[in-house]
Amino acid sequence: MNLHINDTFNKELPADKSRENSPRQVLEACYSFVRPKVPSNPSLIHVSKEMLQAIGLNDSDAQREDFLAVFSGAKVLEGSDPYSMCYGGHQFGHWAGQLGDGRAINLTEVVHKDQRWALQLKGAGETPYSRRADGLAVLRSSIREHLCSEAMYHLGVPTTRSLSLCLTGDEVLRDVMYDGHPAYEKGAVVCRVAPSFIRFGNFQIFASRNDVANLKKLTDYTIKHFFPSIKGGTKESYIEFFNAVLDKTLAMIIDWQRVGFVHGVMNTDNLSILGLTIDYGPYGWLEGYDPNWTPNTTDRQQSRYRYGNQPSIGLWNLYQLANALFLLVEDAKPFENALERYKTEFGPAKTKMMRAKLGLASPMELDVDLFETLEDTLVLVETDMTIFFRRLAAIEKSTNTDDALSIIKEAFYPTIEDLPEATIDQWKRWLQNYIDRLQKEERSDEDRKTAMNLVNPKYVLRNYMAQLAIDAADKGDYSIINELHEMLKQPYAEQMEYQKWFAKRPEWARHKVGCSMLSCSS
Secondary structure (H helix, E strand, O other): OOOEEEEHHHHHHHHHOOOOOOOOOOOOEEEEEEEOOOOOOOOOEEEEEEHHOOOOOOOOOOOOHHHHHHHHHHOOOOOOOOOOEEEEEEEOOOOEEEEEOOOEEEEEEEEOOOOEEEEEEOOOOOOOOOOOOOOEEHHHHHHHHHHHHHHHHHHHEEEEEEEEEEEEEEEEEEEEOOOOOOOEEEEEEEEEEOOOOEEEHHHHHHOOOOOOHHHHHHHHHHHHHHHOHHHHHHHHHHHHHHHHHHHHHHHHHHHHHHHOEEEOOOHHHHEEEOOOEEEOOOOOOOEOOOOOOOOEEHHOOOOOOOOHHHHHHHHHHHHHHHHHHHHHHOHHHHHHHHHHHHHHHHHHHHHHHHHHHHHHOOOOOOOOHHHHHHOOOHOHHHHHHHHHHHHHHOOOOOOHHHHHHHHHHHHHHOHHHHHOOOHHHHHHHHHHHHHHHOOOOOOOOOOOOOEEEEOOOOOOOOHHHHHHHHHHHHOOHHHHHHHHHHHHHOOOOHHHHHHHOOOOOOOHHOOOOOOOOOOOOO
């Protein structure tokens, strides 16, 4: 393989002085050198052709033995020195101390067409940050990460990517629901790709230890390579850096809200410094619209990371990053101003996003009330968010409320006949208000529909779809992985050949493990 290796993280930042690969506290270091575990019988399941090309490879490269060897962990690329990052984090609101890449190993950085990519194996074995875990991953969670990374990219949501998915040939013991019933599953490795995998927690760990020297080195490195418009090394540059991270984080969460994505584990160690969606564990899409829904069984009681709370958690996490960077600035006021700006700007950003979803080109004061009453109306009946907004584009300025209700009823889980009269009346009131608002628009119905269909996806990776792919793959059938991967490249297109996937969650999936609630087990 002809990859242009150009490592920086493990060349410019301090390394762990020990190469011992055992769980331990790692001090005064950004990473530890580590080698992937050699799999017993690796095989390649799927490759993203787009990511192949992005890093400078082609289809024939993916068929070579050394491609499988490198991206399953069996072989280390010549000229590279793999490592795992050291970071800390707040988990479910509580400081957890040192965490780190417990089962992620950064292979190398490559540059192609002036774009830097870090290549990282997830599930390739133990690292010094594995604590009591084995550092491995299973096919189930690896399929979900591989598919969702690419699906999110094509939805226009900032995200890490996925190059490849391999079976290791090894069995991995997992307790899926943490209920005392562990079972062996097929081991797998995903090669994740991003400009960088630096997280909020990378900065937090140094701040927690009052290691200002290494905190400064990491921050200067991050600014130099990923925020080149900022001239680093000064207190002013660190404030500018924080503001840039804040902007990226806000934009990412607005996109999550737009498509109905729920991350599930918004711990500070799972927040990318580049504003990328990172760490696809127990995620999900809103199917029945419910702002209080979280896909994470661990979060079932608190629902800290529920859909409706994601904006607030984004702010909370930024507070923690500000606390870390404060050590470089020693002045709280600039951080307070930035965090206040998040609060001030999030509302208008959400309003702009909702106008786009509803096809409203000309801003009007009454729009905010229209949005708020819509959210109140959506929760009256179990309503599929994706189907509702996609079908809404078919309503025209001349549509009456009865016909409008018929257009969107496909999104309701119960039938119209099963709905209380008061619910139907409220839906009709909202639809009438929406139609009245459309009549104030100069844009034609056809132009509005086209615009709405560019922000309201027809296809998303619903949990039941991922589970069907998992169930088939467990039997050696990878056709659903291939089909979903291809379909999700064009989530806003009609793609009538995939119409069967434009459907509400089937009833069999309502309470099935992997379809309704998921654990962090992977």
